[in-house]
């Protein structure tokens with residue numbers, strides 16, 4: 001076992017700050033890398049050292065592997081934390097780290113390759129008896145094969161990119177014509193976005209819930225799940241509100257899903273943190289959709305209900321430490337909800353709203369956590385995603401958590417940019433949301449249609 005003394009954070013924004021904070025608490029020095037657009041960011045100031053890695057556009061900075069590795073070598077770090085997005089699920093980057101003898105804080109290169117490819121992950125899930133959405137056996141390359149599969153499973157179907165992420169490269173088809181069009185469009189979009197045109201086909205489940213399980217696994221083979229997060233509140237397949245536990249999910253279903261999640265990652269010899277995602281239909285049948293081989297944006301809700309610091313655990317696991325606990329030791333308490341505060345205008349089709357934040361008075365009080373890198377006077381660079389923070393509440397039960405979230409949203413004063421807060425204020429009053437009657441079509445049906 002090797003305790004790290006210095007870690008490089010290969011990311012920006014709130015997650016970079018989150019990792020710098022964890023390092024401080026663990027008595028580990030942190031090195032921030034930043035683009036010219038992030039020069040004045042708070043995480044850069046708080047890190048022990050910082051290195052500029054180029055101009056604003058991420059292709060020339062946060063995605064440039066040679067620059068990140070040079071920064072790691074100059075500052076003599078033992079490990080790199082990739083955060084989420086950017087290089088976090090890039091097997092090549094993990095491999096370069098390995099060949100440079102720098103620990104990649106995440107799973108092995110092999111696990112990223114086998115689980116990060118959605119079509120391959122589906123095959124592995126099927127081979128170990130984890131239920132999958134009915135669909136193609138692996139990648140589909142011919143139009144005629146796509147038509148035959150759709151005939152067999154029945155419309156509607158969803159065409160998905162093997163390398164997909166962030167809701168991109170997906171098309172829903174209700175008939176042969178839209179299937180053929182969607183087939184070519186999805187492949188082209190996947191090629192443009194991920195440099196990989198592989199696509200596969202699944203049955204399109206109508207109005208499912210998105211329920212995912214947080215996994216932690218050490219290099220000695222202990223695998224635990226830390227319960228689920230319900231991420232059904234989405235816009236265009238992108239999550240906006242996440243919560244744990246999933247409202248109304250029966251105990252036995254949760255147990256079975258957790259066991260399936262553990263079984264799947266064990267089969268991939270997985271270690272570090274990961275998430276196994278499922279869709280759940282209205283009869284509580286569940287189907288595996290994908291594994292995210294990294295820490296996720298919504299990890300704080302799991303931290304609140306389990307009391308486990310996930311970034312700290314990632315760092316411990318990467319240093320070779322055993323988890324030190326088993327599934328029986330994990331306790332779940334209370335309810336947590338997270339809202340992603342995006343600099344987007346919900347009144348104008350969520351168009352991005354970059355600019356300078358003139359006023360920023362965050363909420364506080366019992367049960368409120370805010371993970372953010374921004375402050376009054378901060379200018380949101382135009383190059384990156386639009387999330388400016390995550391507002392998380394934690395209370396004894398869902399009803400109390402909702403009251404706290406309403407109060408916190410009301411308190412939050414932001415001037416100078418538009419945000420998604422006005423939408424959330426409405427959602428947290430909505431009859432069906434209060435009842436826990438949610439699904440992935442909820443926001444479109446009641447608010448965005």
Ligand code: ADP
Pocket residue numbers: 133158164165166167168202203204205206208210234237238277279289290440
């Ligand atoms: P990404 O990696 O791009 O986020 P996912 O496979 O995780 O893609 O799916 C994202 C979202 O797309 C899901 O949460 C769900 O809303 C929708 N989705 C994906 N597959 C299906 C399916 N077979 N049926 C219905 N909706 C789906």
